[in-house]
Amino acid sequence: MKNPLTAIEWKDLFLQIGKSPQEMIRTQEALWKNDYKDQAIDDAKLLDIFSKHPKLIKRPIVLKGKKGVLVQPIEVLKVFIS
Numbered sequence: 001m002k003n004p005l006t007a008i009e010w011k012d013l014f015l016q017i018g019k020s021p022q023e024m025i026r027t028q029e030a031l032w033k034n035d036y037k038d039q040a041i042d043d044a045k046l047l048d049i050f051s052k053h054p055k056l057i058k059r060p061i062v063l064k065g066k067k068g069v070l071v072q073p074i075e076v077l078k079v080f081i082s
Contacts, residue, residue, distance in 0.1 A: 004051055004052075004054050005050075005051065005054070006051055007044070007047035007048050007050070007051050008047075010047050010050045010051065010057075011043075011047055013061065013063075013068065016063065016066065016067060016068040017061060017067075017068040017069055017070055019070060020043065021043045021046040021047055021050065022043065022046065023058075024050075024057050024058050024070070025046070025056060025057075025058070026055070026056050026057065026058055029055060029056055031053055031055070031056060032056055036049065058070055058072060059071075062077060062080065062081075064080070064081065067080075
């Protein structure tokens with residue numbers, strides 16, 4: 001990302017899609033496994049980590065107006081846009 005979101009912007013986005021920061025971690029990423037996996041990380045710290053390393057966030061996320069959805073699995077998108 002050229003202009004990564006701030007911790008506050010990530011928090012707002014996750015509220016839009018109804019997910020907590022903990023639910024949005026890509027736990028299979030090497031960066032997560034090597035640097036963060038065994039640490040106790042609260043949501044505020046996790047949001048800061050996401051601001052620095054957005055690749056750790058599950059995707060894709062689709063927004064429509066003030067609502068959004070994490071598109072996993074793809075069928076979620078079909079329901080969301082209908």
